[in-house]
Amino acid sequence: MLGSGILKGLAVTAKNFVGSYHDPARMVTVQYPEERSKLPENYRSFPLLVCEDAADPMGTLRCVACQICEKECPPQCIYIEKSKDKKPDATGKPQLYPTVFAIDTSVCMGCGICAEVCPFDSIKMDQVFEVAATDRFTELLLNREQLAKPNSYYHSIHPTEAAEVDARLAAARLAAEEKAKAAAAAAAAKAAAAATAKPAAPAQPPSAPPTASASSTAPAPGAEAPKSYSRVS
Amino acid sequence: MSVTAEAGTFLERAPLVLRDAVVQWFPAPLQWLAHHLITIVAILAVFGVFFAFTTVAERKLLGRLQNRLGPNRAGLPWIKGSKLFGLTQPFADAVKALTKEDIVPAAADKLLHFLAPVLVVAFSLMTFAVLPFGRNLIPVELDAALLYFFAAGSATELAIFMAGWASRNKYSLLAAMRALAQVISYELPLMLSVVPVVLVVGSLSTSEIALAQGGWTFGFLPHWHVFTPWGFFGFLLFLVAALAESNRAPFDLPEAESELIAGHLTEYSGFKYALFFMAEYFGLTALSGLGVTLFLGGWQAPFAFLEFIPSYAWFMLKLIGMIGFFIWARGTLLRLRIDQLTRLAWQFMVPLALINLGNAAFWALTSGWSGPLQFVRWGVSIALVVGPFILLGRGLNGGRGPRTYRYATS
Amino acid sequence: MESLEQIRDRLLARFPGASITLVTNPGPAAEHSLLLSAEHARKIAMFLRDDAALQLDYCSNATGIDWPDKEVVETKKVAVPDPAGGPDKVVEEKTTRLEPGYLESVYHLYSMALRHGPVVIRMRTVNRSNRVTLPSLTPVWRSCDFQEREIYDLYGIVFDGHPDLRRLLMWDEFKDHPMRKDYVEPDDFEWEPTPHGAVLDRAKTHYPAPEVKP
């Protein structure tokens, strides 16, 4: 009969009207600034740079300025300048580090490819989505001081992934240590062999002591950064 | 208008007593003027506030129908963090509308463009003059109140046409034409759905019609017209026609957002836009008030033991109920096309309203039947309503209906 | 479906004057294609659409490809007689030859009726100038309508016989064809000073970044 479809429709909306008062499956609205729905662990917004030590972020960046992310970034929003000198990285190997690491977040589309291709687990995706600025040309261009976040922060936003990364890095560090030890042992053996012939040269480990924490050996960040780029004054 | 306040509870008499008291302060030659001014101010105040809260109620109700919260943030500006369930939202909206820039298109007819919102509000306010808001509470007692109501009510569509034409916008022009087509189509069924009431009551005066619906059958069934077959059916026709007349969904063709952007309102902004908005709600309220008066017993209480509640409260309650239904329908239904709209009016509603007129005549003639004949009376009356409805409905549907579909598996 | 060679042979038998070449696709997809000469292309397309065994009633994709002029370096070993009378010296002689570029349009055809495909056909223009024409296949497959307009817009191939050949994506007053490999973006492309695109330079000039407010 004419009108039955209309009545059915009215019944459905009435059901939803009542349901909106008691049924959470129907009422899905969240009052945003006061209530927040939980972000999933995989959520990504903009990139961040992981550093080991919150006290000395510039000294302990994991980034080795390999520039892979710069190349792979689809909108080309990353800009990196390599350092001239080297300093030990997380695994203790002497590595370059970025003197400039800038990401233009007004261009960044948050695709996460930089984090995916980073072989050093240095660039990761942040979860801060309330990014606002009054000037889109300068305030959204983040430099490395603004990008650097300690590992503990990374753990707090992506616990599972960060644990995996830490395990991987620990394994790498262990391997490097063992390799260094083996090299040291070999060198020592060689030295000992040499010493039997020529007891003059003392044994020298081939690289910086791997057991030393990276932060302690790194030079102060302000000191090594070129003057024109140093923001902290 | 009957000046003497009848006996009744104090609350029932309060508005009239108050008015008479204030009128007494004026010198005698000015009392008639004071009398009318007070009435006008009272209507403006009551229905102005009512309009404000209707907008917020509509938004909240629609929100809940759509599983949203609706506006719930606007509180008092000087109390930080106050929310008041968003009840002050309309006042914030009013401030916004007042402070917005008023843009008039360069090519527009400036005078008509300005006049249209003024006229649309004026016409829609005029209809309030003949609504009996309570026992003896009617602004102007007219013998031909219904005719006056329709005359004033349909004039609003002319103002809409004016707005559409004066804007010099193609969408507005289309909207104006639609508004005219709509008013021509729906004036007729609207009036024809009202004629049975006039026929049965024997008066065009709205207060008489409201009075005639007093009393109860068996002590519990009110004598409201909606509880008779012809009245129920007439009420349905009236509802549909009123929706169309007040340009509400599913008949909001002049304003059709998805087709004509905002129709005749496309080139309006700021307070002029707000005036159109106001007029729409005034028209809706007035038509609902008329529906309440004609079919839902006016200000009559539904049960005898509830009569201690003042009559104007009953009127308001019924009014709110009807507006609630309009909002509900808006939240559910989709829009007709203009040709379907006119076809619905001419091929379905006009014939049905005419049949219903005959039905009412039958009902009036057989008022003396009693005993088993009473059942015959009801049966014949219902058949007169349902039969044509189904037949015409089938014709209107034109073989449309749900379909079955075939499937391929490879 | 018959193989592409069979189709080619059938076409050659049916259209004796036409030149139809098989273009092989070296990739793992191995979707080879037929290169049609422009003058017979529409007739061949009609045949492909209406032939009972093929019924390629659906042209899924039409696209253009730009092959710019290429310098080909050819090395030839030339025996130079030794003036001293010794044995001939073999000298490698390098000649550079300019291989003229061309624009190409590629159509992927399928059959909805027989559910096979794709048959890829392609056509090449003579050169890369601004008024290079190819026959339009829109009269054969209406689905080429917008796609050929797009090719015209982005590559500048003018399709003869297209019912409504206008630019599709760029505005009508636009001059160049942006998908050509040698397209140079105009400098005043965006009047607004935006960091997009030139971000690398900007990063240099804008570093040091402003103070971060605590």
Added chain:
Amino acid sequence: MIGTGSAPSPFGQLSGPTVRKVKDPFHGDLLEVSMGPQHPSTHGVFRMDVTLDGEVIVKLKPVFGYLHRNHEKIAENTSYLGSMPYTDRLDYLSSMSTNWAYALAVEKLAGLTVPDRAQYLRIILAELTRLVNHVCLVGFLFNDLGTSFTPLLYAFREREKIIDLFEALSGSRMMCNYQRFGGCRVDPTPEWLAAASRLVDNFPSFLDEYESMLTGNEIMLARTQGVGRLDPKHAINAGITGPVLRASGVNYDLRKVDGYGFYPRFDFRIPLGDHGDTYDRYMMRILEMRESVKILQQAFRELPAGPIMDPKAKLRGFRPKPGEAYGRLESPKGELGFYLLSDGSPNPYRYRVRPPSLINLTLLEEMCLGHTVADAVVILGSIDIVLGEVDR
């Protein structure tokens, strides 16, 4: 351009209706209206130059390009991987399908294989995307039909639940960037799978409620049945694909025809319409969603364990051998194809998207002629376009 070159307007220059004199004195004047690019119902910045006789359309020309960003050129200057996030932005309502289409073409180009688990995950996500897309389409269609957002918001409520799942899996609600060449990026946790399975099981009840609300509504039937008919012969010739084609009764669904992915392992049916009008196109979406639910339930039952990436696939320094490939799949909107031509460099030499949204608009004018403005909006809504894909 239409609308500018005609007789001087009697109403002045700015916003006056451009009225063109027609020779026939009994025919009245025609009104040229530019619907769009700012119009509530053109689903973005689409524009139709419409010529009206009263309210009846006598001419309609679609105008594109307001969202053109030359995606193909960008992709030709980016590595293969770098184009993946851009494909999200083509059909931003169904990015998982678009990702897959691109991955499919690259896999065909480079000869990569996809592990079983990834194949199942792709089907799960593509079908969830189909639900998202169709539920959005239906909601928007009702909005075009003039409801006050109610069906749209019910639809968005359910869509929200699905894109919450996408967010939990891929990190982004709409710009998923999830598929990779030779597999998928993230392996879902068992909790995610359980939540998705629960959602899918509840989906038919939502559809039932949704359908009881408006499918049988008399106004809905009057507005959609017989409106915008498309006959199969023209539809095939115009390359129209997807639900729009199947509403005209042509049984052509790439999930069955090409059998890409693991679709041949799945048991599902293809709904077909007989009238090819707007109502059929609407019902195709509803029925396809019901079939998608079946596919999803089967996929959740059969999902195998194992790796999700082809070990041969390389993330960095990906250079396919020279060659070309055309990969296509049944996106929710129709046949989405990617044509790739590699010259052995890290960037594609030619990268082409075959956008179903654009090509499905080929017959828009024919479908709208003789109908009113109100119908044109509905017909456009029933075709289901996303301007990100139309304009690229």
